[in-house]
Amino acid sequence: MTPSPVRIARRYLLAVNVPFDAASIEKLRKDFLMLLKNVDRVSSYEDLTKLRTAARTWNDHYDGSVQNLLRGLSDTIWFVLTGEMKYNDFYADQHRGWVKHWDAKIRAGYWPLHTEFMSLPYEPLELWLDKWDGRFSAEEGKASILAKWERDKKKWSEKAKREARKAWAALDEYVTWVGQRREGTAPVQEMKEVYQQDVDGFSVTFVGMEGDHDYYRSAVEKFKVGIAHYRERAAKVFPLLLGPAKLPLQLRGDQGIDCGGKYEGRHIVICPLNAPPKEYAHVIAHEMGHHVYQVYLSGDAKEFWSAAIRQDYAEADLNEILAEWREGEWSMDVLKRLALTDPILALQIDGLSRTHDWGSREDAVTYLQKYGPKVHVPTTPITGYATKNTEEAFCEAIGRLVGYGSRAVHPLILHWLTIILPREVKIAKSTRQAFPVLSPP
Numbered sequence: 457m458t459p460s461p462v463r464i465a466r467r468y469l470l471a472v473n474v475p476f477d478a479a480s481i482e483k484l485r486k487d488f489l490m491l492l493k494n495v496d497r498v499s500s501y502e503d504l505t506k507l508r509t510a511a512r513t514w515n516d517h518y519d520g521s522v523q524n525l526l527r528g529l530s531d532t533i534w535f536v537l538t539g540e541m542k543y544n545d546f547y548a549d550q551h552r553g554w555v556k557h558w559d560a561k562i563r564a565g566y567w568p569l570h571t572e573f574m575s576l577p578y579e580p581l582e583l584w585l586d587k588w589d590g591r592f593s594a595e596e597g598k599a600s601i602l603a604k605w606e607r608d609k610k611k612w613s614e615k616a617k618r619e620a621r622k623a624w625a626a627l628d629e630y631v632t633w634v635g636q637r638r639e640g641t642a643p644v645q646e647m648k649e650v651y652q653q654d655v656d657g658f659s660v661t662f663v664g665m666e667g668d669h670d671y672y673r674s675a676v677e678k679f680k681v682g683i684a685h686y687r688e689r690a691a692k693v694f695p696l697l698l699g700p701a702k703l704p705l706q707l708r709g710d711q712g713i714d715c716g717g718k719y720e721g722r723h724i725v726i727c728p729l730n731a732p733p734k735e736y737a738h739v740i741a742h743e744m745g746h747h748v749y750q751v752y753l754s755g756d757a758k759e760f761w762s763a764a765i766r767q768d769y770a771e772a773d774l775n776e777i778l779a780e781w782r783e784g785e786w787s788m789d790v791l792k793r794l795a796l797t798d799p800i801l802a803l804q805i806d807g808l809s810r811t812h813d814w815g816s817r818e819d820a821v822t823y824l825q826k827y828g829p830k831v832h833v834p835t836t837p838i839t840g841y842a843t844k845n846t847e848e849a850f851c852e853a854i855g856r857l858v859g860y861g862s863r864a865v866h867p868l869i870l871h872w873l874t875i876i877l878p879r880e881v882k883i884a885k886s887t888r889q890a891f892p893v894l895s896p897p
């Protein structure tokens with residue numbers, strides 16, 4: 457039996473029951489302030505012992521809450537990213553990146569306050585007496601412990617307040633982020649609507665794209681502009697896409713956001729993207745590319761293409777790549793930074809990051825220490841994703857050609873395309889040498 461959308465949505469909502477929100481932070485913060493109010497009320501060793509017990513209890517609660525939050529971090533982020541419980545590759549990199557980011561951020565905020573509370577100026581009387589080996593009375597011991605407290609309490613409580621502000625700030629930022637992301641996550645909506653429409657000569661089925669969320673409305677608009685662009689561009693450079701390789705489309709809001717697209721044999725699934733219309737054209741052309749590759753290309757053509765892509769790989773020195781990669785920079789940021797000045801290197805780094813799961817420069821350095829500097833990169837890369845396999849390389853080449861134009865594809869790649877599809881791919885000679893320009897995503 458297929459579970460109803462409503463039931464699925466309920467299950468999701470239960471799953472997102474993250475035991476941590478803005479109210480949890482407020483509770484921790486209030487208890488913390490209450491506790492600190494007692495700092496100046498301590499007038500005896502007994503008072504101090506009570507305060508220290510209360511501080512320990514609070515600290516245990518604080519520690520437990522944050523540890524619990526960190527344990528659930530991966531699942532929570534998975535949900536807010538995808539709206540799904542089931543794991544799929546689409547999000548692997550992004551998911552890992554976010555988990556790492558928030559884990560580090562929350563820990564950095566949490567730890568100093570936790571340790572500050574552990575070091576409240578106090579000593580149990582028995583320990584103190586033992587330490588002095590019976591040379592002093594209990595009264596003297598209590599007085600000494602209290603004197604030390606009086607001396608250090610201001611410094612201690614002020615430091616605790618400072619560290620607390622940092623801890624709340626990190627937790628606040630995380631909770632806000634989760635809230636914002638969750639609003640944009642598709643399957644939280646209870647019902648999915650299905651309707652069919654003709655868009656620019658394409659049969660499009662819209663699934664779960666209704667409702668009054670702005671995100672969907674603007675996605676549908678961009679998608680429609682993207683189809684018009686796709687149609688216009690395909691007619692010029694690859695008319696096959698409007699003939700034998702034309703499949704019905706589905707725009708699905710129930711598959712999570714930013715999942716790109718899927719070729720499913722008889723139709724193509726496109727997910728709402730947080731990107732301009734040209735990117736829709738890229739994704740549609742990419743998925744249609746799978747259809748061309750699997751149904752239309754001859755065995756010889758595929759063999760040529762695969763051989764061409766494979767022989768293009770060359771050995772590179774990771775040290776040289778790292779020299780261009782800034783300290784602390786994420787792989788997606790290095791791609792953006794180098795896109796216009798050194799697109800080849802940018803795409804090589806993107807490809808390596810995807811292949812080896814490098815979220816940041818640090819991961820690449822760890823790789824270098826473990827496996828040495830030898831890496832293999834395409835000399836004329838198409839996109840980072842294209843390094844996945846030779847079929848994806850073909851689809852990315854078609855995707856960029858149609859979405860962003862022949863200037864966005866290296867002339868050598870264009871040349872190979874015209875070898876395997878001599879009558880189908882049409883590229884003006886004058887634009888063949890224009891690379892390298894990477895259209896920013």
Ligand SMILES: [Zn+2]
Binds near residue numbers: 743848851
């Ligand atoms: Zn693909």
